[in-house]
Amino acid sequence: MYLFTIPVSIRKGSGPEWYQKIFTVEYTDLDFDISTEDLIEWAKEDVRSQLRATMKDSLNEENWIIENVELNKV
Numbered sequence: 001m002y003l004f005t006i007p008v009s010i011r012k013g014s015g016p017e018w019y020q021k022i023f024t025v026e027y028t029d030l031d032f033d034i035s036t037e038d039l040i041e042w043a044k045e046d047v048r049s050q051l052r053a054t055m056k057d058s059l060n061e062e063n064w065i066i067e068n069v070e071l072n073k074v
Helices: 036-054
Strands: 002-011 018-027 064-066 070-073
Touching: 002 036, 018 036, 036 064, 036 070
Parallel strands: none
Antiparallel strands: 002 018, 002 064, 002 070
16 A cells, blocks of 8 residues: 655635645555556646645646655555
8 A cells, every 4th residue: 555645835816825735645456566756646646636626716736836745655
């Protein structure tokens, strides 16, 4: 199992205020070989999808900064 902790800085609307939200993404039972870098990109895209679905006031992806993705193999 792979568990990712992904902090995202999100700008409130178009103003100067930012806040941080931490997402977790979990992948279990992967039946194929995949690089850690590819898994990280998958996790980032999963977070972007969640943001698109829930962030009505910050839909612009320029308002999201995803950094320091942490991988925990369990």
